[in-house]
C-alpha cells in the first residue's frame with residue numbers, strides 16, 4: 549500500500565458524485581476517504597488546497613504525442629510533463645505517428661514505452677485503416693484487445709464512405725468509439741453523422757469548429773445518433789479576423805473560423821451540445837512551424853484558455869467537460885473521486901497568470917496564447933495518489 553496523502557482545505561467539485569463543498573480528501577493509489585476536517589495521520593504528506601478547487605483529474609482526449617517517429621516535435625517524457633503542468637492526469641494520444649498505430653504490436657510497444665517514460669496516464673487511440681491511408685481496415689478487435697480506447701485516422705479523414713461504414717460494422721460490438729477528424733469539416737461531419745445514425749455505432753467528432761457542423765450534430769442527435777463532440781481552446785477563443793498577421797504561426801487544422809462560429813461553439817459548450825474540451829495538442833519544431841506545419845502546443849495553456857473563453861460556465865460543468873465526460877466516452881476509470889476510485893486529482897485556482905511559451909516543457913512552443921493573461925491556473929496534478937506536478 550503506497551503512503552497516503554491528505555488534500556486539505558480545498559473546494560471539492562465532483563459532478564458525478566454531486567459534490568461542491570469544502571472537503572478534505574485522503575488518497576493513496578485510490579481515494580480512501582472524503583470528509584470535513586480530516587486529521588493528518590503521523591508522517592502523512594499533506595497538500596494544502598486552501599482557496600483552491602479540487603477536482604477529478606483532467607483528461608485530454610486529443611493529444612499528439614509524436615511517438616514513435618517524430619521525437620524532434622515531442623517525446624513521451626515532454627508531452628506527459630506538459631500534460632501534468634496543464635492539469636491533465638491522463639491523455640489519449642492520436643495514431644498519426646510514424647509508423648501509424650495501426651496494429652497490435654505498435655500499440656503494445658507504445659504502451660511499453662509509456663510504462664517506462666510517461667509521467668501521466670496515456671491511452672492510445674488506434675488507426676481505423678492501415679497506415680491511415682483510408683483503404684484497408686485495421687483489425688479493430690485486436691487493436692482494442694491491445695489497449696486502444698478509440699479509433700481514428702486522425703488528420704487523414706477516412707474518405708471512402710464504404711470503408712468507414714465497414715469500420716462502423718467491425719467496431720459495432722466494441723466499447724471504443726470511432727473518432728472523426730473531419731476535413732473538410734462540414735461535408736465530412738455530414739457524412740459521418742449519417743453513418744453514425746444508420747450504424748448506431750458510438751461516434752465522436754474531434755475539434756468541431758463551425759456553427760453549421762454544430763447544427764448538424766444536434767440534428768443527428770435528435771434523430772438518435774450517439775455522437776459526442778469536442779471543442780479546442782483555439783477554436784473557442786481565436787478567430788480568423790483576430791489571428792495575427794504573421795500567417796503561418798496561426799496555421800491549424802481545422803483553420804480558425806469566424807467570430808460567429810466561435811460564439812456558436814461557446815454557446816454549444818454552455819448548452820450541452822459539446823461534451824468535451826480537448827486541446828488537440830499538436831507540437832512542431834519552430835522550423836516546421838515556419839514552413840507552415842498546422843497545429844499548436846496546447847496542453848500547458850488549455851485550462852486557462854477554456855476559462856477565458858467560458859467565464860460564466862458553472863464550475864461543475866467545466867470540470868465535467870474535462871474529466872467525467874472524456875472518461876465516459878473512452879470508458880476510462882477516472883472522472884470522479886468517489887472512494888475506491890483512482891486517486892487522480894487536479895487542483896487549480898482562479899488566479900490570472902501570463903503565458904510564456906518559451907517556458908513550456910513541451911518541445912512545441914507555438915501557441916496563439918503566448919503572452920496572454922489567462923484567468924485559471926493549475927497548481928497541482930496528482931496521479932494515482934502521487935503528486936506529479938506542483939506549481
Ligand SMILES: [Zn+2]
Nearest residue numbers: 610642702828
Ligand atoms: Zn488532432
